Amino acid sequence: MAKTLAPVVSVHLVDQKSSLKSATTANVQLNDVPTKFSVLQQKPDAAAAPVPPLTGDVRVVTAAEYKQAAACLAEAFAEDDVARYFIDVPDRSHWSEQEKWDLHVEILEYVTYAHILKGLVTTIGDFEAVALWMPPGQNMDDFLTILRSGMWRLNYRLSAEGKRRFFTEFLPLLHDTKHATLGEADDESWYLVYIGTRPSGRGKGHARKLIEHVTKQADREGRPVYLESSNEANPPIYRKFGFETKRTVHLQRAEKNVQLDIMVRDPVGEEKK
Numbered sequence: 001m002a003k004t005l006a007p008v009v010s011v012h013l014v015d016q017k018s019s020l021k022s023a024t025t026a027n028v029q030l031n032d033v034p035t036k037f038s039v040l041q042q043k044p045d046a047a048a049a050p051v052p053p054l055t056g057d058v059r060v061v062t063a064a065e066y067k068q069a070a071a072c073l074a075e076a077f078a079e080d081d082v083a084r085y086f087i088d089v090p091d092r093s094h095w096s097e098q099e100k101w102d103l104h105v106e107i108l109e110y111v112t113y114a115h116i117l118k119g120l121v122t123t124i125g126d127f128e129a130v131a132l133w134m135p136p137g138q139n140m141d142d143f144l145t146i147l148r149s150g151m152w153r154l155n156y157r158l159s160a161e162g163k164r165r166f167f168t169e170f171l172p173l174l175h176d177t178k179h180a181t182l183g184e185a186d187d188e189s190w191y192l193v194y195i196g197t198r199p200s201g202r203g204k205g206h207a208r209k210l211i212e213h214v215t216k217q218a219d220r221e222g223r224p225v226y227l228e229s230s231n232e233a234n235p236p237i238y239r240k241f242g243f244e245t246k247r248t249v250h251l252q253r254a255e256k257n258v259q260l261d262i263m264v265r266d267p268v269g270e271e272k273k
């Protein structure tokens with residue numbers, strides 16, 4: 001394709017101080033994107049945050065395992081209202097369930113890989129449960145990570161309404177809410193971005209192990225831990241780990257109410273940073 005005819009891709013970048021889900025928009029020429037893009041050819045960032053000491057059966061997911069980890073999350077979040085918010089859109093009503101499922105898996109593969117590059121991805125057993133963490137001061141929103149993880153492809157894969165929901169509503173809402181909730185502690189906190197246990201693995205203590213692996217470190221460091229809960233069944237579970245609901249926010253572009261409970265766990269046993 002002639003360079004002058006290259007379509008402009010709207011890539012959503014997040015300012016360096018922000019957490020995962022905030023967005024500002026920059027335009028990138030398609031010809032600037034590597035033509036032989038492959039996430040498997042990429043290596044995790046050498047400057048990624050240190051991993052808290054591993055406890056129990058918890059282990060760190062490697063770059064070569066991103067698909068298995070994402071498959072676990074896809075299964076865990078198969079019916080999650082927030083995960084489906086960008087896929088179950090009026091302008092994709094003609095899509096088959098298989099097409100929607102493929103996009104659901106694809107989104108989670110990008111997000112998982114971005115966290116392998118810039119955050120921390122942990123699992124238990126044969127990918128029975130997976131947690132995506134963003135350590136203090138880290139984010140996956142730099143241009144290179146968006147390219148390397150494949151996140152930029154969402155500009156093509158989401159519908160017009162899906163993009164409005166994801167980039168214009170969801171990302172800014174989460175960014176602003178996290179900052180408003182944590183204030184100066186925003187950059188000091190651990191962020192539990194996703195945690196999911198396959199239905200067949202639930203009730204066996206997997207989520208507890210994955211969460212406590214990091215909350216113990218957060219306690220040692222005197223740092224808060226932040227999460228958004230997308231399922232009304234979950235706040236009672238998170239309260240068991242010391243999280244408290246600080247506020248609720250709502251996604252408003254769907255017919256049904258989609259609520260997120262914003263929860264923070266203050267550090268235990270150490271002076272708070």
Ligand SMILES: CC(C)(COP(=O)(O)OP(=O)(O)OC[C@H]1O[C@@H](n2cnc3c(N)ncnc32)[C@H](O)[C@@H]1OP(=O)(O)O)[C@@H](O)C(=O)NCCC(=O)NCCS
Pocket residue numbers: 076077080129195196197198201202203204205206207208209228229230231233234237240
């Ligand atoms: C939420 C989720 C991660 C819990 O995973 P899990 O591995 O089954 O959780 P655990 O077995 O470690 O249980 C943790 C605690 O929560 C309790 N718990 C777990 N599921 C529960 C349920 N459905 N109802 C009530 N309590 C529950 C357990 O009893 C346990 O408490 P205890 O240690 O004091 O006995 C899992 O249900 C899931 O993947 N859900 C779908 C995806 C999702 O909603 N993720 C979170 C998005 S915010």
